[in-house]
Every structure is written in structure tokens, then in C-alpha cells.
Amino acid sequence: MLTLSIYEKEASVPIIGLYAPEDLGTATQRPAAPVRPEIDPPQRMGTLPTPSLEWTPEVERNTAHLYARVKHVISPVEWPLMAPLVKAINELKRERDAVILAHNYQTPEIFHCVADIVGDSLQLAIEASRVKAGTIVQCGVHFMAETSKILNPEKTVLIPDSRAGCSLASSITGADVRLLRQRFPGVPVVAYVNTSADVKAEVDICCTSSNAVEVVESLGAPTVIFLPDQYLARYVASKTSVKIIAWKGACEVHERFTGDELRAYREADPSVQIIAHPECPPDVLAEADFTGSTAHMIKWVRDRHPKRLVMITECSMADNLRAELPDVEMVQPCNLCPHMKRITLPKILESLLSLREEVTVDPAIAARARRSVERMINLRN
Numbered sequence: 001m002l003t004l005s006i007y008e009k010e011a012s013v014p015i016i017g018l019y020a021p022e023d024l025g026t027a028t029q030r031p032a033a034p035v036r037p038e039i040d041p042p043q044r045m046g047t048l049p050t051p052s053l054e055w056t057p058e059v060e061r062n063t064a065h066l067y068a069r070v071k072h073v074i075s076p077v078e079w080p081l082m083a084p085l086v087k088a089i090n091e092l093k094r095e096r097d098a099v100i101l102a103h104n105y106q107t108p109e110i111f112h113c114v115a116d117i118v119g120d121s122l123q124l125a126i127e128a129s130r131v132k133a134g135t136i137v138q139c140g141v142h143f144m145a146e147t148s149k150i151l152n153p154e155k156t157v158l159i160p161d162s163r164a165g166c167s168l169a170s171s172i173t174g175a176d177v178r179l180l181r182q183r184f185p186g187v188p189v190v191a192y193v194n195t196s197a198d199v200k201a202e203v204d205i206c207c208t209s210s211n212a213v214e215v216v217e218s219l220g221a222p223t224v225i226f227l228p229d230q231y232l233a234r235y236v237a238s239k240t241s242v243k244i245i246a247w248k249g250a251c252e253v254h255e256r257f258t259g260d261e262l263r264a265y266r267e268a269d270p271s272v273q274i275i276a277h278p279e280c281p282p283d284v285l286a287e288a289d290f291t292g293s294t295a296h297m298i299k300w301v302r303d304r305h306p307k308r309l310v311m312i313t314e315c316s317m318a319d320n321l322r323a324e325l326p327d328v329e330m331v332q333p334c335n336l337c338p339h340m341k342r343i344t345l346p347k348i349l350e351s352l353l354s355l356r357e358e359v360t361v362d363p364a365i366a367a368r369a370r371r372s373v374e375r376m377i378n379l380r381n
């Protein structure tokens, strides 16, 4: 008999089951944290020399148009430390035939000054499938780089720090999905893209927070297993008549927000607008004026132009929006994703110089995972 203790305690939340490794007997079989690969000599042979990183009048001139984009969030004292790296990275991208894909949670100097393509998980997956350059540098977390590799098996995909993980992706394994399928024969499985390639290979279709409801309903099934984010699952369940069986994963950044915190913002200023990401717990979403993926939140702010705004999501996204819309006053609860913050300008430079760290996915797993990701992308197009 499975334990549904959490579900029983939160019976008001419309999911019909909540499973964890303990329920499947896999709690003691979790994979160890990924090991960072050693630099091996053949890869180092492709290494280019480090360019000058001095702050000179030429660097100042060359990067002035980029500083204009971030001047509201990066001080004139900080910029001379960043600008030489920005210039070197932008030159190396051309030399290496590389593009930089950056998630909305990357810091402003990455997001506004070196990225070629920015977006939420869905936009990045779609753009990854269209990239022409031979090399992709993924400024985001490991599952995003894996998704790019799955969609571009013939390209070189680099991540500046392969330790950039995700609490959701590490909460579930391919073996867990196979056991869930045995428990619920015939019930289709939807995986949030915040999962490893191994998990994507075992499911019917992927989704992101931009399209989760649409993906669940596209299956035409009365019940769907939705994993691994229990809060996104609850949000989806509240928006559809499809019955949802969830997994007990959570985003370590969004699960920290509380409804009390949001009520306090509103009591302090009743005119403030509050927008939240659906990875937050239900009591947080109940207090928000709008719930959406990072791309939907950005669009909401651009369209509405609120006077005062609280963004209930990773902190750098508010910085990136403040750079673009300085007249919107942001109240910024600064919850940072430690994984996203592993990606820095010096590491991006090193990645382009040494062509590391290369992301690889077993071709057999990649082929099965690609079906799940492409099925999601094709829903849109």
C-alpha cells in the first residue's frame, strides 16, 4: 500500500496522489552528485591563450553600447571589471562559431551583454532546436544544456560549470519513472523539462511552466502522471479537469516563499502588484495577482508597466527587468538559485577558451529523450 501522507494532509489541493522515492523503494538508490570531469590533454590542445583583460579606453569605447543596457543595475565602479571579459567573450564567440543561450535567471552582465538568445525554458529549447552555429554555450543549469545536446546531437554543447544542477532534476531518476509506470499501467507521463535526459527518455512528453496545462490536456487522458514538481503539478491540477498524480519534488528557490511573506508586502503597500512563478507552493500563488513562467511574467510586466512590483521568483530576473524598465519600482525578495549563480563571466570565457565543459548524452538515451522534447515543441508549431 502506498503512503499518501502529504496528500491526505493537504486534501484541499486537487491532486489525486503524491509519490516519493520512499514509496517506490528507491530512496537508497539515488545517484551520487555528478562528478566534474578532469581536464584531459586532448581537449586542452584546443585551448586558446587568455586575451588581455585590462580596462583600457578601447575596451571602454567598444563596450559602451552594452553598458548602456545595464547602467541602471551595474555601477560604474563594477563595469571596468566586467567589460574586458564581456569584450573577450563576444570576440571569442565569433572565433569559436559559438552562440550563448542564457536563461532569464542569469545575471544582467550575462543576460544583457554576452547572450545571443535569452528566454525561459521553453524558448531556450525551441531556439536550441534552430541553432546554426557549431557550438552552444549554455548559460543556465545542466538540464538545459542536456536539452540543447539532445536536440543537437552533432553540435558541441558547453556548460561553463557542470555542477550547475537543479533540486527538481535531482529529485527523480529514470528508474523511478519505470516503477511509477508499473504502478499505473497505461497512465501517460508528463515530465517538466527540469529533469535529466534519463527521465526524459522514460516519459511520453515534456512540458515547461509556459505550456504545462496545454501539454497535460493534449494527451486526452482522464489521469496523467506529472513530475517532478509537486507545486507545478498542483497548479496544473487547479487549472484542468485532468486528474493529476504528482511526484514530491520541489524547486529549492521557489518553495522558500510563503503566503505570509506576500501578505506582508500587501499590507505594507496595498497598491503593490505581486506576480509569482508556478513552482511556488499553493498558499503563495493564492496571494499573487498573476502566476506564470518566467517569460509570461516578463511579458506581464512589459504589458502592464506596474508602478510597484514584487516578483516572486529568482532574484536576477528582477535585475534584468529593472535594467530594461527602470521606472518600474521592484521590491526584490532576493532568493538566488545557487546553481544558476555558478555561471559567471570568467567561467564563460574559460569555457570558450578551452571548449569545456562539454555536455554529453548517451546516444540511445538522447534519441528517446528527443521524442519527448520534440513532441512538446511540435505542439506549439
Ligand code: 13P
Pocket: 104, 119, 120, 121, 122, 194, 208, 209, 210, 251, 279, 292, 293, 294, 295
Ligand atoms: P521557466 O523559465 O521555464 O519559467 O523555468 C523556471 C526555472 O526554474 C528554470 O530553472
Ligand code: SF4
Pocket: 141, 165, 166, 167, 168, 169, 194, 251, 252, 253, 254, 279, 314, 337, 338, 339, 340
Ligand atoms: Fe532548479 Fe529552482 Fe534553480 Fe530553476 S530555480 S534551476 S527549478 S533549483
